[in-house]
Amino acid sequence: MQLQINEQTIEVSADQDLSLLWVLRDLLGMTGTKFGCGMALCGACTVLIDGKAIRSCVLPASQAVGKKITTIEGVGSTPVGAALQDAWQQINVPQCGYCQAGQIMSAAALLKDTPHPSDADIDAAMSGNICRCGTYVRIRAAIKRAAGHSEQLK
Amino acid sequence: MNAVVKQSVRPESIDPEEGRSLSRREFLLRLQAVGGLLLIADGSSIINAADAPKFGADGMPHGTIDNPLVFVNIAEDGLVTVVVHRSEMGQGVRTGMPLIVADELEADWAKVRVQQAPADEEKFGNQDTDGSRSTRHFIDPMRRCGAAARMMLEQAAALSWHVPVTEVRALNHEVVHEKSGRKLGFGALARAAAKLAVPARDTVRLKSAAEFRYMGKGGMPLLDGHDIVTGKAQYGIDPWFKDMLFAVIERSPVLGGKIRHFEADAAAKSPGIVKVWQLPAATATATFHPLAGVAVIANSTGAAITARKLLKIQWDDGEHGDYDSDNYRAGLEAAARNPGQVVREAGDVDKAFQSAARVVEAEYYIPHIAHATMEPPCAVARIVDGRCEVWAPTQAPQVTREDVAKHLGIPFESVTVHVTLLGGGFGRKSKPDFATEAALLSQLMEGRPVKVTWTREDDLHHDFLHTVSVEHLKAGVDAGGKVISWLHRSVAPSLATLFGPDPKHEIPPELGMGFINLPYDIPNMRLENPEAVAHCRIGWFRSVSNIPHAFGIQSFVSELAAAAGKDHRDFLLDLIGKPRLIDPQTLHDVWNHGESPQRYPVDTGRLRGVIERVTQEAGWGRKFERGHGLGLAAHYSFLSYAAAVVEVEVDSKGSVTVPRVDIAFDCGPQVNPERIRAQLEGAAVMGISLAMFGEITFKRGRSQQDNFHQYRVTRMNEAPREIHLHLIPPKNWDMPLGGVGEPGVPPIAPALCNAIFAATGKRIRRLPIRGQAGRG
Numbered sequence: 001m002q003l004q005i006n007e008q009t010i011e012v013s014a015d016q017d018l019s020l021l022w023v024l025r026d027l028l029g030m031t032g033t034k035f036g037c038g039m040a041l042c043g044a045c046t047v048l049i050d051g052k053a054i055r056s057c058v059l060p061a062s063q064a065v066g067k068k069i070t071t072i073e074g075v076g077s078t079p080v081g082a083a084l085q086d087a088w089q090q091i092n093v094p095q096c097g098y099c100q101a102g103q104i105m106s107a108a109a110l111l112k113d114t115p116h117p118s119d120a121d122i123d124a125a126m127s128g129n130i131c132r133c134g135t136y137v138r139i140r141a142a143i144k145r146a147a148g149h150s151e152q153l154k
Numbered sequence: 155m156n157a158v159v160k161q162s163v164r165p166e167s168i169d170p171e172e173g174r175s176l177s178r179r180e181f182l183l184r185l186q187a188v189g190g191l192l193l194i195a196d197g198s199s200i201i202n203a204a205d206a207p208k209f210g211a212d213g214m215p216h217g218t219i220d221n222p223l224v225f226v227n228i229a230e231d232g233l234v235t236v237v238v239h240r241s242e243m244g245q246g247v248r249t250g251m252p253l254i255v256a257d258e259l260e261a262d263w264a265k266v267r268v269q270q271a272p273a274d275e276e277k278f279g280n281q282d283t284d285g286s287r288s289t290r291h292f293i294d295p296m297r298r299c300g301a302a303a304r305m306m307l308e309q310a311a312a313l314s315w316h317v318p319v320t321e322v323r324a325l326n327h328e329v330v331h332e333k334s335g336r337k338l339g340f341g342a343l344a345r346a347a348a349k350l351a352v353p354a355r356d357t358v359r360l361k362s363a364a365e366f367r368y369m370g371k372g373g374m375p376l377l378d379g380h381d382i383v384t385g386k387a388q389y390g391i392d393p394w395f396k397d398m399l400f401a402v403i404e405r406s407p408v409l410g411g412k413i414r415h416f417e418a419d420a421a422a423k424s425p426g427i428v429k430v431w432q433l434p435a436a437t438a439t440a441t442f443h444p445l446a447g448v449a450v451i452a453n454s455t456g457a458a459i460t461a462r463k464l465l466k467i468q469w470d471d472g473e474h475g476d477y478d479s480d481n482y483r484a485g486l487e488a489a490a491r492n493p494g495q496v497v498r499e500a501g502d503v504d505k506a507f508q509s510a511a512r513v514v515e516a517e518y519y520i521p522h523i524a525h526a527t528m529e530p531p532c533a534v535a536r537i538v539d540g541r542c543e544v545w546a547p548t549q550a551p552q553v554t555r556e557d558v559a560k561h562l563g564i565p566f567e568s569v570t571v572h573v574t575l576l577g578g579g580f581g582r583k584s585k586p587d588f589a590t591e592a593a594l595l596s597q598l599m600e601g602r603p604v605k606v607t608w609t610r611e612d613d614l615h616h617d618f619l620h621t622v623s624v625e626h627l628k629a630g631v632d633a634g635g636k637v638i639s640w641l642h643r644s645v646a647p648s649l650a651t652l653f654g655p656d657p658k659h660e661i662p663p664e665l666g667m668g669f670i671n672l673p674y675d676i677p678n679m680r681l682e683n684p685e686a687v688a689h690c691r692i693g694w695f696r697s698v699s700n701i702p703h704a705f706g707i708q709s710f711v712s713e714l715a716a717a718a719g720k721d722h723r724d725f726l727l728d729l730i731g732k733p734r735l736i737d738p739q740t741l742h743d744v745w746n747h748g749e750s751p752q753r754y755p756v757d758t759g760r761l762r763g764v765i766e767r768v769t770q771e772a773g774w775g776r777k778f779e780r781g782h783g784l785g786l787a788a789h790y791s792f793l794s795y796a797a798a799v800v801e802v803e804v805d806s807k808g809s810v811t812v813p814r815v816d817i818a819f820d821c822g823p824q825v826n827p828e829r830i831r832a833q834l835e836g837a838a839v840m841g842i843s844l845a846m847f848g849e850i851t852f853k854r855g856r857s858q859q860d861n862f863h864q865y866r867v868t869r870m871n872e873a874p875r876e877i878h879l880h881l882i883p884p885k886n887w888d889m890p891l892g893g894v895g896e897p898g899v900p901p902i903a904p905a906l907c908n909a910i911f912a913a914t915g916k917r918i919r920r921l922p923i924r925g926q927a928g929r930g
Binding site for chain 2 (some may be wrong): 015017018019021022023025027032033034035036037038039040041044051052071072073076084085086091092093094095096097098099100101104105119122123124126127128129130131132133134135136137138139140149
């Protein structure tokens, strides 16, 4: 099958049912997208499909054919993604950092649709992403900071 | 006094069954770091680990190394690379250690890089990253590394300018000669400096605190920050080779279970499957051996997970097949209601109860909890020409290397363990069964690289769980509201069962985690530890036994204050008594976190200090509407003092939200205050998580929680909106350091439950809280 990942067309041979997560990680070696639960419960595997935050662990890769897939490796080329990555570093959000790729992808989808999210918007968009280290206060602050930045970048 | 703390010593016991007493002793040493005294089992077996007690890092296997040639590399372009030999799991050690070295070195932080050390304790010193001790044990060696390297650079510059070394000094990545105005960059000096002798330890001049450039300051960016936010950071789950195979393992659902029979035909025919193997059965003592299981090896993890569902395995559950956590809780409660082994006694408790104006008694239950690191256990291994390379997110690199060598039957020297970033550790990744699994499967696949990934279900079914505990407390209060008698029974299965016969009692490090070393000013006390038997793998979870001990004690103090009609803070301060230094040995704490009792007494003044500060900052005494309140708790652990005030709102349905948490924290000198704050923020969230939801239950020997829908953890919408941190400045930098990673967690759950009591009058004695705030 042919996948459009981070603006590149990639040919990959995979079983129809294999989830996008394992196609990315195991077949393509794109390991920035993380495995956390396999049931769309934790958000570690979040990618953007046509701009929407999708849990790649439960999406068969075959269903992503013909759509634009953005991963953590590619999100920095968008203004919103770059602003988020910058804000994340300025606030030193990560502890272990494992969940942060998924957090940033969910935040990117949020800011794309809602450039100035309220706390309730952030709760709604981000509560599918677990951080076991407990960086939530800083994630919230980084999203708000990036929201300011992404406005300037437009 | 009871025999539990007797000081007699007998020659090292050798367990003939295991035939590798050294290894077991090493495990225990690593676990306990008690120096000369090691107390196991029923208190009667004491191993003489060394003639004189050794404390701190000296009491750990392989101690410390402070050779700058091992830890510091300066390239000719001036780039400074600092080797970090401790594991990074979010606590910030890969920023903290280089920060210490860079400060003494006078390096420019922008020109500092970090390189992770492989497992090699002979070369680097102890690498066990647990016990909140990386900075505490290695600040001095790392300071000496940086300072010695700085002196070598200064010497090299002085030689090249033919001036006395006393006339030159390093300043922000250069060495300067002020008289002549000459300067040379570190890069230009690196080659000549490396040829000089390393200064002797007693000649190394360390900076004074006033000269610090980075230590104790804020605002250091994380060295791994960019890699993490761009997806480049390498965790244990990330190594990738073109010919790599991917495995998942179906493990015994019951501790000690064995495979009676299995059918793998359907699994083997599933798409992408390369091989199905039966793993060797585990040995009787759990240690960190892989569990019995069947491995499914495929061309992707997803294919392996799908095929694994087709396995048909008949298990022989063995002796733990009836483990049922409801029944077990009833057993713990029964044990807690009867006298147990006395571990500390003062005065006459029973007589004092008779003379008390009022006697209060309460019992608390704290269940098993799972680490649930976001990166589940995982590892990659390959074997080339008899040499095994492992990439693992391990907190215990040396033990990982030893275990892999032992299981493969190859020399220790033939194993390389690359320590990756850890996607969370919390103690789980001190137990490297996952790395051994990867190595065994690579061996079975003739050396091909194999990645083993635990699914979340595997993680929650086969964790080394936090112990389960009943804390039974009884206190007598006199007519003036003063506590005159205190009986505490703590009953919990011990993690020492991992390493040998079940001791059926808490071992000194467990007792010493806020139970036996309670520093309260109460004339009549008796602490007892009734028997409990382990039926699953018990391991250390961040903060370990401090969690149940703090929950019991700090909830009970709140109950006592309420019964006496007193303000909780005032009551707690009275109970602690006046500021004083207490020798932990007088509390019968022979462990003291492996540290010298002289250097690390219990300082009740500092404990009072965090309580006074946090209550002041949080606005203690504020009046709220019903359903809204503040709760307080304070706990000394890992040689640091922490107090928390949690604010809750409880709605009419009993739903609990936490708008704000305040923590005051005194760990002595603060190397990287920014990461200390991060750790405390995380501790607040983890404490709320375990209090609100954390529980693993068992039926028929099997963990009943499969994934995050059944083992819930705190999410963004449930986390405190505000966390206010109040770091107590150190009196000076000669004070010894306390730990940081763990001591923030224990006060959170009791402070939360005390707040629920303040808000609703509902007292929660059984964790997790779940819907209990709405009852009654």
